[in-house]
Amino acid sequence: MVRTAIPVIVAFITGAAMTVAFFLNEKTPFVGQISEQLLDWLIIIGGFTLLLGVVSILRVSWQSVQRRREGWVYKIATIVSVLVMAIPSLLPVSWSPLFGRFEGSIYDWLFMNLQSPMMATMFATLAFYIASAAYRAFRARTPEATLLLITATLVMFWRVPIGEALLNHLPGDVPALVNKYVMNGVNLAVQRGIIIGAALGASAMSLRIILGIERTYMGRG
Amino acid sequence: MKSLDVLQVMVQFESKIWRRVPLILTSKTFSAAHKCWLAVFLLVTLFSQPAYCQDEATTFRFDRINALITVIIFSGAVLLFTRWARQGKPLFLRKIPGLEAVEEAVGRATEMGRPVLYIPGIEELDQMETIAGISILGRVAQITAQYETPLMVPVRYPLVLAAGQEVVEQAYIHAGKAEAYDKDMVRYVAGEQFAFTATVNGYMMRERPATNIYMGAFFAESLLLAETGNAAGSIQIAGTGRPEQLPFFVAACDYTLMGEELFAASAYLSHEPIMMGGLKGQDFMKILIIILILTGIILVTFTTGAGETFKSWFQAV
Numbered sequence: 257m258v259r260t261a262i263p264v265i266v267a268f269i270t271g272a273a274m275t276v277a278f279f280l281n282e283k284t285p286f287v288g289q290i291s292e293q294l295l296d297w298l299i300i301i302g303g304f305t306l307l308l309g310v311v312s313i314l315r316v317s318w319q320s321v322q323r324r325r326e327g328w329v330y331k332i333a334t335i336v337s338v339l340v341m342a343i344p345s346l347l348p349v350s351w352s353p354l355f356g357r358f359e360g361s362i363y364d365w366l367f368m369n370l371q372s373p374m375m376a377t378m379f380a381t382l383a384f385y386i387a388s389a390a391y392r393a394f395r396a397r398t399p400e401a402t403l404l405l406i407t408a409t410l411v412m413f414w415r416v417p418i419g420e421a422l423l424n425h426l427p428g429d430v431p432a433l434v435n436k437y438v439m440n441g442v443n444l445a446v447q448r449g450i451i452i453g454a455a456l457g458a459s460a461m462s463l464r465i466i467l468g469i470e471r472t473y474m475g476r477g
Numbered sequence: 478m479k480s481l482d483v484l485q486v487m488v489q490f491e492s493k494i495w496r497r498v499p500l501i502l503t504s505k506t507f508s509a510a511h512k513c514w515l516a517v518f519l520l521v522t523l524f525s526q527p528a529y530c531q532d533e534a535t536t537f538r539f540d541r542i543n544a545l546i547t548v549i550i551f552s553g554a555v556l557l558f559t560r561w562a563r564q565g566k567p568l569f570l571r572k573i574p575g576l577e578a579v580e581e582a583v584g585r586a587t588e589m590g591r592p593v594l595y596i597p598g599i600e601e602l603d604q605m606e607t608i609a610g611i612s613i614l615g616r617v618a619q620i621t622a623q624y625e626t627p628l629m630v631p632v633r634y635p636l637v638l639a640a641g642q643e644v645v646e647q648a649y650i651h652a653g654k655a656e657a658y659d660k661d662m663v664r665y666v667a668g669e670q671f672a673f674t675a676t677v678n679g680y681m682m683r684e685r686p687a688t689n690i691y692m693g694a695f696f697a698e699s700l701l702l703a704e705t706g707n708a709a710g711s712i713q714i715a716g717t718g719r720p721e722q723l724p725f726f727v728a729a730c731d732y733t734l735m736g737e738e739l740f741a742a743s744a745y746l747s748h749e750p751i752m753m754g755g756l757k758g759q760d761f762m763k764i765l766i767i768i769l770i771l772t773g774i775i776l777v778t779f780t781t782g783a784g785e786t787f788k789s790w791f792q793a794v
Contacts, residue, residue: 279537393724469559
């Protein structure tokens with residue numbers, strides 16, 4: 257009972273206070289800073305919970321190594337990576353210029369020469385994924401898919417310089433028409449519809465949480 | 478009217494509200510929820526009284542009155558439909574195929590003896606989409622607990638890890654399968670967006686989960702995840718409130734929840750009338766917005782002054 261009641265009361269008080277504060281003068285003592293103070297609390301709590309994350313990743317990886325699960329060698333790489341990135345960055349710079357997170361430190365070198373290129377590589381592979389997804393989405397199997405294919409081809413042509421140059425050879429200002437009717441017309445209308453729906457959905461869910469109607473986020477129905 | 482006069486009117490308006498407070502609090506016309514709202518408003522306003530002595534003369538932000546009206550109408554609609562739902566009035570909700578398919582997808586994983594992968598987005602717990610994702614996770618975990626299907630929930634933030642572990646544990650206890658709960662079902666994999674994606678993609682290709690469920694806030698990694706899941710032959714259900722990621726999920730997933738459907742999912746899956754009342758309130762607001770948009774179109778097209786006034790008011794909201 258207490259485990260359910262306390263979070264509901266906390267959610268109600270904080271949610272209601274932040275809603276009310278939105279309608280009050282920002283220079284108001286106490287109330288004006290409620291929003292900022294709560295966000296500061298979130299950062300502080302987040303900092304403490306970071307330890308939970310590190311413990312979780314180390315425990316799961318170590319268990320895989322101990323039990324020689326499939327791919328356990330990669331788990332050793334994970335453990336070593338976590339430790340090599342974390343430990344030197346936590347040590348004081350006064351001990352050695354290699355410690356800390358400043359330029360020239362071990363952390364900085366690993367980030368710039370290993371982590372950053374690996375992340376860039378992952379992002380770059382997105383181009384191939386887009387190609388395969390587009391091939392599947394644009395197969396003209398139904399009238400709707402055919403319409404999508406034609407529209408997408410026009411938009412793609414409009415987006416690249418060579419396509420725009422080719423479209424300009426056609427009678428009428430095709431790029432301007434694509435921009436006006438497809439991008440700023442149909443596309444924008446649909447996007448706004450989804451955004452309004454999502455905003456209403458998020459507001460309704462917030463209200464359900466503040467009033468204690470919805471408790472599923474705590475694992476209680 | 479001079480600005481000083483306007484401020485005096487505002488101050489008088491506030492004092493009138495204060496005089497009516499005892500009447501409202503003792504009145505039987507208002508529900509307990511309304512009185513609670515008023516009590517919180519009064520408490521916060523009490524703290525804010527010194528604002529009169531500062532640069533601004535009023536405590537209340539009158540420039541946000543339109544937003545307040547919207548909030549009051551919206552809250553009223555949600556509370557009204559919730560009350561009707563409590564009273565047992567039948568409420569019709571359209572079927573959402575993506576949510577209908579959740580149980581079937583988990584069943585498929587059970588039959589194949591393969592795990593279910595659930596990703597509650599890659600954002601922090603202060604985002605509503607993440608909270609929606611965590612709420613749906615509870616329902617999915619109940620089904621996996623009933624079927625005794627392995628569940629894997631990789632997360633990007635430690636706060637989401639703590640919330641996810643709590644939700645999954647409660648779901649397993651609720652399903653009477655507390656002994657089947659493993660703390661490492663929900664695990665922190667990486668704090669960086671693409672490191673997270675690489676880890677999850679690797680898991681998909683190695684473990685070949687039968688079902689992948691993506692519910693929450695996603696960015697550039699949405700297609701990387703969904704295409705990999707597609708290549709691994711998994712049934713995929715996705716939901717996000719970000720319109721720019723929806724085409725990727727639609728192209729690569731079997732079912733996609735768009736925008737509001739994500740936020741409605743936890744209430745929809747619960748089958749609880751009280752929660753569904755909130756959804757009807759949301760629908761009411763949508764109808765109201767559609768009427769306002771149509772009115773705006775007519776006014777802007779056929780009039781000049783009224784159309785502009787209406788437009789500015791609606792834009793401010």
